[in-house]
Amino acid sequence: MKCIDFGRRFGLKVCMGLVLAVFAVGQPVLANDDVENSKDHPLFSRMKNFYIDNYEHNFDLVEFTITAGDDEKEMAVEGQTTRISYWIKDDASPPSAYQIVKNHVSAGQQIGAKVVEKGREKAVMHLIKDGRETWIVVQVHNGGESYLLTVVQSGDMKQEVKAGELLEALDKDGHVAVYINFASNSAVLDESASPVIREIVGMLKENPDLRVKVEGHTDSTGDAEANRRLSRDRAEAVVGALTGAGIAKERLMAAGHGASRPVADNATEAGRAKNRRVELVKI
Numbered sequence: 001m002k003c004i005d006f007g008r009r010f011g012l013k014v015c016m017g018l019v020l021a022v023f024a025v026g027q028p029v030l031a032n033d034d035v036e037n038s039k040d041h042p043l044f045s046r047m048k049n050f051y052i053d054n055y056e057h058n059f060d061l062v063e064f065t066i067t068a069g070d071d072e073k074e075m076a077v078e079g080q081t082t083r084i085s086y087w088i089k090d091d092a093s094p095p096s097a098y099q100i101v102k103n104h105v106s107a108g109q110q111i112g113a114k115v116v117e118k119g120r121e122k123a124v125m126h127l128i129k130d131g132r133e134t135w136i137v138v139q140v141h142n143g144g145e146s147y148l149l150t151v152v153q154s155g156d157m158k159q160e161v162k163a164g165e166l167l168e169a170l171d172k173d174g175h176v177a178v179y180i181n182f183a184s185n186s187a188v189l190d191e192s193a194s195p196v197i198r199e200i201v202g203m204l205k206e207n208p209d210l211r212v213k214v215e216g217h218t219d220s221t222g223d224a225e226a227n228r229r230l231s232r233d234r235a236e237a238v239v240g241a242l243t244g245a246g247i248a249k250e251r252l253m254a255a256g257h258g259a260s261r262p263v264a265d266n267a268t269e270a271g272r273a274k275n276r277r278v279e280l281v282k283i
Helices: 097-110 163-173 191-206 224-244 269-275
Strands: 002-005 012-016 050-068 071-088 114-118 122-129 132-141 146-154 175-178 212-217 252-256 277-282
Touching (some): 097 122, 097 146, 163 175, 224 277
Parallel strands (some): 212 252
Antiparallel strands (some): 071 146, 132 146, 212 277
């Protein structure tokens, strides 16, 4: 994975996988109109007399630094990411950089966000709402003429898998991780799980001699025994979905390992997201 360090100018480093997309706050070449297919983030209204110069919304990993006094903490957050670059209109006078920061901090506090860092040109806020964790970074440039708003709503990535890819991984490694989404702290399958379940069913129907164990895994948050039970219940929910689609129960097993077999660092949200998984194990 390649990372772009925007350094002092942006205060952000963006890491991407196969596709590298550079999102920069550059001097606008077209005046005063919002870039096509852009919009304000629902959590924040734009500053008066600003327009959108650049806009991105996708699943990404965002790395940034939190500064508190002499201490700095490196953060890596994975989730649905929105980046909006705003520029002041040609015929308007820009506000001060601190005014932009203070405006966003006030708006964030009104919706329950905790202010983690607040300076003259940068603010970082943290919001937990409806079971989702959101990080907000506001970075002002050019003395208030432009600012970059980055909002990352962490959560599990919707995985796109194909039956052939699953079988190839099982034949090669004996196991494969699939990221099947469930309701928060529940074994109820989310609607987004349907495409993954469908591909697993297709693989099993195309290979009638294949038997698999469905293993549930969680991150380390919460009680260890509760995590083990939750992981077991989730594995059984997947087995139930497979048998409901016509796969013989004799070909399937369910097991729950809780947080005992992590594949990433539980100290970061990105790592915890990877540890919350279901694995298919060839038997």
